[in-house]
Amino acid sequence: MTSTPTTPFPAATITGYPRIGRRRELKKALEAYWAGRSSRAELEAVAAELQLATYRKLVELGLGAQDASLPAAFSLYDQVLDTATALGAVPARFADLADAEGRLGLDAGFVLARGDAGRPPLELTKWFDTNYHYLVPEIGPGTPFRADPAGLVADVRRAAEHGFAVRPVLVGPVSFLLLAKADDDAPAGFDPLERLPELVPVYAQLLRELAAAGAQWVQLEEPALVADQHVPAERLAEAVWDAYTELTAAAERPQVFVTTPYGSPGPLLHPLAASGIEALHLDLVAGTAPSAEELELFQEEDAPVLVAGAVDGHNVWRADLAGRLAQLAGLSGAGVAVSVASSTSLFHVPHDVAEETQLDPLLRSWLSFADQKVAEIVTLSRGLADGAEAVAGELAAATEARRTRAGAPGVRDAAVRERAGAVTGAEIGRAPAEVRRRAQEGRSFTASGPLPPLPTTTIGSFPQTPQVRAARAKARSGRIGAQDYDRFLREEIERVVRLQEELGLDVLVHGEAERNDMVQYFAEHLDGFATTVHGWVQSYGSRCTRPSILWGDVSREGGGVRGEAFTVPWIGHAQSLTDRPVKGMLTGPVTILAWSFVRDDQPLAETAEQVALALRDEVADLEAAGIGIVQVDEPALRELLPLRRADQPAYLDWSVRAFRLATSGVRDETQIHTHLCYSEFGEVVSAIDGLDADVTSIEAARSRMEVLTDLEAAGFSRGIGPGTWDIHSPRVPSQQEIEGLLERALAHVPASTLWVNPDCGLKTRGYAETRASLEHLVAAARALRERITEPAGVPLLVQHGLEG
Template sequence: MTTTPFPTATILGYPRIGPDRELKKALEAFWRGAIPAADAEQAAQDLRRANRARLASLGLGRDDSAIPEASSYYDHVLDTAVAVGAVPARFADVVGPDGAVDLAGYSTIARGRGEDAPLEMTKWFDSNYHYLVPEIGPDTVFRAADRRRAAEVREAVADGFVTRPVLVGPVTFLLLAKPTDDAPEDFRPLDRLADLLPVYAELLAELRAAGAEWVQLDEPALVTDTHTVGREAVLAAVTSAYDALVAAPGRPALLVAAPYGDLRDALAPLVATGIEAVGIDLVRGAQPEDPSVLAGTTVVAGVVDGHNIWRGDLSAALSAASELGAHAAAVSVSPSTSLLHVPHDVSREEHLDPELRSWLAFADQKVSQVVTLARGLTEGQDAVRAELDEAAESLARRASTTGVRIPSIRERVAALTADDAERGDVDDRRTAQQEALGLGLLPTTTIGSFPQTGDIRRSRAAHARGDLSDADYEDAMRAEIARVVALQEDLGLDVVVHGEPERNDMVQYFAENLDGFAVTQHGWVQSYGSRATRPSILWGDVSRPAPITVSWSSYAASLTPKPVKGMLTGPVTILAWSFVRDDQPLGDTALQVALALRDEIADLEAAGIGIVQVDEPALRELLPLRSEDQPAYLDWSVRSFRVATSGVDRATQIHTHLCYSEFAEVIDAIDGLGADVTSIEAARSRMEVVDDVAASGFSRGVGPGVYDIHSPRVPSVAEITGLIETALDGVSTDLLWINPDCGLKTRGYDETVAALRNMVEAANTVRERVRVRA
């Protein structure tokens, strides 16, 4: 085949929701029934066209496949599942005769309906993005079913662009899938690779016919060694898959990208298949040990950090890309990952301190960096000397700026001892807490947040603009807290929360109240589906200038005789869901945050709050993708949590919460946190975590979620009762808590009240059954 040369500058993906969350707004309007599907699809098309034009204006080529075609209505893994016909049987009715799935059907698979649960959701490698888990069984029928990506390529061609469509690669797609419920116990989705490959070949041919000269297949699963199938099976699958796809008739040229880490032993077999280009992450990964294997292959060198927002060292990036030039057929410059992990444009952040802003590069700035480095690669360093020098000067200014390093904070961290991370005997704590709290069998609670209504958001926005006084804002928040406390008492919940109406985000709220952080106005990043967050920027040494949550929790406690939980976000999650400084080890930064939280917990305890929940939903998220790197991470992450929570009396009950944590992978670390109660996502996976809990011998309180809050459906009393009974198969009655999977911030009040009412009724039903059995 004739191969069009790969462009010297490219990106692997671009933010998908729009600079002002245009796609989010259109989708949610469609889901509410406020607009027809055609209007949502038009909004998506407008965004695709705007993105192509923007990328071309930043220097990427219009006609050389430099611009990726990687948009998505909800999730790129779901897109691939739909494209190959892997739709679960419970949603078979949304599939048309030709295999196509319209926007309504696609949304149904993603979000569920009635008694039909959506696809399970979990973390995308070590990022804060969530993907939908495909369900593959021995009888799953694969076919080239959805032609949406080919239609987008034709749309681009009509607008004068030759773009590069992106799909999840076949090996990663199957490694990320889970077996269907009826699959044999020894079945692995990877067993279906031979059946899947002809479908990929057909899709590739269709994309070529639509006008695509190159197609990007993302294979990030190749950079991790934690797959249950074993590394040998993964490497054999790589050879099998790409031997077949390279030989497929009528295909475009193939770029296989492997972001988030180091290909290591997968590099040689991958390039040996004859793929035209390979994408290597040189930010998280390293130069190949044997670069001679790259002979004859174009290397797309990921030398710009696609996972963080710092401007970086452009001279070092250029050197890394240049080093590959002596071995590869050609070298192209790119970010290390898709830019979906960073916001659109730092120039919009006019409220940020100009010096801080000069240290940052969002998606558009990273595109410009890639273009600069590509010019340096082809024309020589002198051609971009001014840009390289400016980046170096920015790094130097950053290192010397006041607040980046504060001696008193560093001295406090250095003074920590082993005793600062210890709380004493577990049984002694349990006895003291039972006497203090008086909780009965199967206590019910929520994870923390309640729905954020339009009134709450308007009040917060008005206060931020200065249109609502501090006193009036506090009155509005107190009124909402009073309403939430009264609602929980009416529902019959045993442990009450204040509902967090004052919090815009579980990390940003703390960032706004801790020194060493900055927050953005437009820095939205997709988390899952239509949901987006604004990660804060942790740029300097961290400390707590004043109490943050105490007044709100104390007010809630004054309204009810029931125990009230104080709600904090843990140090690991604050790091994971922020853009964190890259000039010191993460463990050092985590201990600074931990000490700030330790001070907050001490003040909550002094105010009479007897339960404090320190959420760590991101504990699994930051787990290194290579098993050899995991012990060091788990050591500092567990220590930071224990430092934050070990300054309290034995009668104060410490909770933590984890979601999408793949419990078995980090069970020892979760146990090591030492929390008195751990709540964890379990509803979408139908209590799969219970087996892990039982096998581990976990000896403290556990609350496996019984209500999936990431879907609008309301689980029935019978469904929740069944989940509680399943939980009791692996957790003793004196340790089991009943709670939703996660916070309720994103849900509406009608569905929330109905679901919680069913949850309490189910708990009461099971309590009675337990008493009868006893």
């Protein structure tokens, strides 16, 4: 037997809470510190106050101050980076930043996250099927593991000083290694999971330190167990069993609570539940309730508490409290110890719907943000303990909200549904790619003729300066009129066009000064959407988005099912200023869904088709206005991919269909681009090919062109623009660095199909780094044009008639 505490698991809890702050206090504090405008002490003071404010709010909402129902899930940047730091897992290329004991300080951790002049940062990629980005650990055979509990212990002790008994949170050992990638020095075939036997003792040491600090429970997150992995199921089950039986056998530890959000652990449920852990979380929203056979695992003596993730932590609709309570009562009635929780961490949703006073009151009554979800969890816990009659008022209010939502005007629009129902296969598809390529080569995109080899461009947005944001705020508040705001935007667009001409870019963009966000801007011009004022959600580090709320059937605003064009005035103005081609910039249907809170009352495929038809109208209007290149961005294509392979073909089918429905109504001469970023794209290469875009730009700088191997193996033959500048880091890549990446790209794709561009839009960057980086990008492309040859040995510039 182990010497562990025996504090019961709380009857109600959450697995995480928004950490950026109700008014983005953490964002502002981080960016002030990075810019040198504040001290480390000031940053740490803001962080500590945000943590304590969270605990106070959660207790106010009904969670217990002393029963370990409060997760200490705060992070200054990213929870995976925090876990790597606590484990001392410092990649070899950052080893000089560690102290003599192998520990990383605050500033060293920020270098891993953001890079420095000589090193790119850790790779960023999407956190399961969400729009959160995590930092990918780099693990090799020699990566050191050593416990560094200082930050975790400080959180526990600070909370205790203010009267809160909190539950420390770490990414669990199996998920940590499954989420990692082999470092550059690892031998071929090395799998980070091989290091599990060496890593688990480090977790055990962290648990001992946390027990000594007074922690009664610790939360180990294992989301990777709900997704199909690269290792055989038998090996994964063995890894889970080995890790958790060893941890639970350790002496002097807190009780262990394991979470499995974003799906169901499937066959891994058994080794988890039988391993000796004291509580196990199951996501009952994205996953399923245990079967009768699986429930037996929770009915045995010393079985873990079943922590039922019954309230959706990933979307904003009010829960069906009556239905959920019946489900929970059924589990409890089967002889299972049940606690009520969120399905995922609540950091995927905004803080408080009560603050959205500008939303229509009826729509607001349908919504549940983080604070409301905590209240729903507390209600379900009370109902489970005291019976449905004890919470009859709350159940009735939730049922009434769902009833009014179902019948509200705009939720179902007959004209939109009739148009979607009339779509046939004829609208989805263009001429073969080779036919389109010849038509586009014969078109003069510039006044001087065809585009040069290795054409240079950007992804869409240019820096949103304080002046741009101030003008937008004044326009929204009425402090400047529509005419003055229009004039400001046109002047800003001209400034961006002139800068691109000066830099020598080949295909220009208008810069998107009129857009606050690549999805919200579209939501503001499409029926069926609403936007928030304070609905900020963390994307990564200090970056936040305000997801729009897609609540009804979708079409363009302006009357009639086609509505009115809303991007043409700005993009058309940019094209009128230059004889170089300007890309029309649209956000694709899948990304609009992925980066919004989407209605949950119909299949995503149906909603995607409605959005695609609205975008199809916009693409047609851009073409009619003389725009010869239209980019429809789908950075979130991989994001919505189901975590189980059996469910993926259906998703890939409707997501590709939606993109092609949006883009297939144009002539062969019109060049369709798309853009994808920050995901493991090797898993969706067939879908990338299926989009059938003429040119695909794709994130590749942090992964050092890794995706091109997959594209080459798949026979991808259309235009490709692998990113050469990681815009999520403040560092400026040198011309030599960009040339090196392009040379690596040319080992996989022919020069005739290669485009040169950054990884993503430039909205979050400043103009100084933007100018310098684009100067290097253009110079690198020009240098390569002069050096490289096509396979026939003919110099590229000569072959294209552009010598001299």
